[in-house]
Amino acid sequence: MPVIADDVVLERVEHILGSGTGTLDFAVAGESEYYTWYGIEDADWSITGVERIENDDEDRFLIYPNGDYFRCEVTADKQEGNSGPVRCQSE
Incomplete structure (x- = not known):
């Protein structure tokens, strides 16, 4: 699964799998794996x-x-411990 470690815009996100620990997994149409963003809890x-x-x-x-x-603008500067922001909105 690809890890998001740089700023990216994800188009055609079918759903988002989230956790209380701050991890977001983005299911992009046509892709076989989730794009994973490792954030902090808050x-x-x-x-x-x-x-x-x-x-x-x-x-x-x-x-x-x-x-x-969804269309998601994801801010990241490392593989783990990102603080965001992440902004997703329905198209």
């Missing part, structure tokens, strides 16, 4: 245009867009 991230969240009471949760995809 990292600055926001996701707008959410249709539904599954397993929202557990440590791992899936976030689905209100539209077809």
Whole structure:
């Protein structure tokens, strides 16, 4: 799974798999692996245009867009311990 260690814009994100520890995994249409962003527990991230969240009471949760995809602007300067920001919005 590719690790996000530099700033990137991800288009056509089908869903986001998140955890309470600050990790976000992005499922991009046409890709076979998640793009993983390792953030800190209190990292600055926001996701707008959410249709539904599954397993929202557990440590791992899936976030689905209100539209077809999310577009995500991800800030990273290292492989682990990033603080953000990460901004995703439904297209």
